[in-house]
Amino acid sequence: MTPEELIGLMNELPDDMIDSANRTRFRRRGSIWYLIPAAAACLLVGIAAMLYPKLQTQKPAAVGPAETGISVSAETTGSETSAADSTSAPVSGTQQTETAVSDEPSHRTGTQSDTRPSSGTQHTTASVSSMTTDSTVHCTEATPQSTQDTKITSLTSQSTSQSTASSANETESKTDASDEGMTFTEEPVPFRILSQKTVEASEESLPFSTQIKLYRDALPDAYSAELFPAIDFETEDCLVIRFRAEGCGDGIAEPSGGSGMFYSITVTPPAAPEGTVQEFAIAAVVPKALYSPAAPDGLNRWLRLERTVRAGAEMQCTMIRYE
Amino acid sequence: MKDKRILLMLHNRDEQALRAIIAEYGALCRSAALDILRDEQDAEECFSDALLTVWNAVPPACPENFRAYLLKILRNHALDRYKARQRGKRGNGQYPAALDELAEILPAQQNTEAAVEQREMLCAVTEFLRTLPQKQRDLFVRRYWSFSSFAELAADFHMTENNVKVTLTRLRQRLTEHLKKEELL
Incomplete structure (x- = not known):
């Protein structure tokens, strides 16, 4: 049989084979199944490009109870010490600072609820868990790794009237610093803090210092060089560091240097007895002096540095960022 | 469904059937004929021949797969045309013609x-x-x-x-x- 004959013979092939084979003839004309993944990918890229700038400048949502990176469980068999005293910090500006101290004997979690002002005047409520002092304290501390200790939350902003309801039990002590003449803007701004470290501390090592890094490149695009001039963090009135520590009250940490990119603070908590657990919180506030009206979100930035200090033992540093 | 409609029109001797075939299978048939003949004019003429064959064959023929039926007719025409063209190239068609004459006996x-x-x-x-x-x-x-x-x-x-x-x-x-x-x- 010649090939020609075979070719002629193949004309008698079953219809379904011929039909099926010839249906493949125009496959090259763009199958939709190839277009769907491409269209989906383009759509995703478009959505991401659209949402990314918004996420960058998104205002943080209010957060209820504060989070801490350190959870200290303690069995208390003895007395509990509840800090009730708080002194107003000499912060300039019309700022009301409410510092509430609550007892949490079983779980040593630094809780914080902050309130923001309703009209120009800000009320700041910082509740710091109290210390439990006992000679038979069993501490279950979080792993002293920086990544585990850092928690990022949002600064709760609410009006003064709203804060009064929830702060009935919290405000054991209130300090009104409205006469300081400093106001803060309502809108918090993302604040990148990378100061995270575990410091070996003992009674002898106090006071200690830590470094708060304020990365300017983390600022929203709106804060360009024109709107947000260089900050001299070495100037005290540019960055107010407030801290509250058990037994020493509120105060302003001494700026101990830094550059335009970061700022170092030194705090001096009271020396705690051996084997005790002591907590205190440090809040850094950028005053209105840095506020640029042209900036849409203002520059009210809070950061809170919490440390759990167990004198004579290692000291863990937990940073909580409030946006 | 379309094939059944075309066959019905062919059975009714409705000339719209040819338009329907051209609309439905024109591109496919031209492409198939072009694969064999490699000449658009020949392919078009081949398609026309196939249409005429279908018109004459249906009825009485009633193919179950009209597409395959049409393609087979088209292929036969295309191969015949191709062979005829090849014969023309070889000695003005006399040698193959003689072979064909001998094949008859x-x-x-x-x-x-x-x-x-x-x-x-x-x-x-x-x-x-x-x-x-x-x-x-x-x-x-x-x-x-x-x-x-x-x-x-x-x-x-x-x-x-x-x-x-x-x-x-x-x-x-x-x-x-x-x-x-x-x-x-």
Whole structure:
């Protein structure tokens, strides 16, 4: 049989084979199944490009109870010490600072609820868990790794009237610093803090210092060089560091240097007895002096540095960022 | 559904049937004819011949698969036209014409034996194609039934030309083995 004959013979092939084979003839004309993944990918890229700038400048949502990176469980068999005293910090500006101290004997979690002002005047409520002092304290501390200790939350902003309801039990002590003449803007701004470290501390090592890094490149695009001039963090009135520590009250940490990119603070908590657990919180506030009206979100930035200090033992540093 | 409508119109001798065939299968038939003839004018004329054949054949014919039926008619016309063209190129058509004249007087016995052999061969080829996966079978039929080029096959089957060639080579080898097994080679 010649090939020609075979070719002629193949004309008698079953219809379904011929039909099926010839249906493949125009496959090259763009199958939709190839277009769907491409269209989906383009759509995703478009959505991401659209949402990314918004996420960058998104205002943080209010957060209820504060989070801490350190959870200290303690069995208390003895007395509990509840800090009730708080002194107003000499912060300039019309700022009301409410510092509430609550007892949490079983779980040593630094809780914080902050309130923001309703009209120009800000009320700041910082509740710091109290210390439990006992000679038979069993501490279950979080792993002293920086990544585990850092928690990022949002600064709760609410009006003064709203804060009064929830702060009935919290405000054991209130300090009104409205006469300081400093106001803060309502809108918090993302604040990148990378100061995270575990410091070996003992009674002898106090006071200690830590470094708060304020990365300017983390600022929203709106804060360009024109709107947000260089900050001299070495100037005290540019960055107010407030801290509250058990037994020493509120105060302003001494700026101990830094550059335009970061700022170092030194705090001096009271020396705690051996084997005790002591907590205190440090809040850094950028005053209105840095506020640029042209900036849409203002520059009210809070950061809170919490440390759990167990004198004579290692000291863990937990940073909580409030946006 | 469309095929049934076309067949109904053909049975009713409605000339709209031809327009419907052109609309539905025009591109396919032109493309198939062009694969064989490689000339657009010839392909168009071949398609017209196929339409006339269909018009004359239906009725009484009533094909179950109208698309395949139409393609077979088209292929026959295209091959006839191709052979005629080849004959014209060779000695002005006298030599093949003489062969054809001699073929008419060949003994009928021989033609009968050849017909039986061809029938067996067709069955073997069909059986072989049934064993192939759909894609390979379509590839084989497109190449040796529709005479599509490697480039066209590569485009239609989303393969490289080299891949098409290799696949067809292997298919031919398997067909040879199958025909030997059937004692047809």
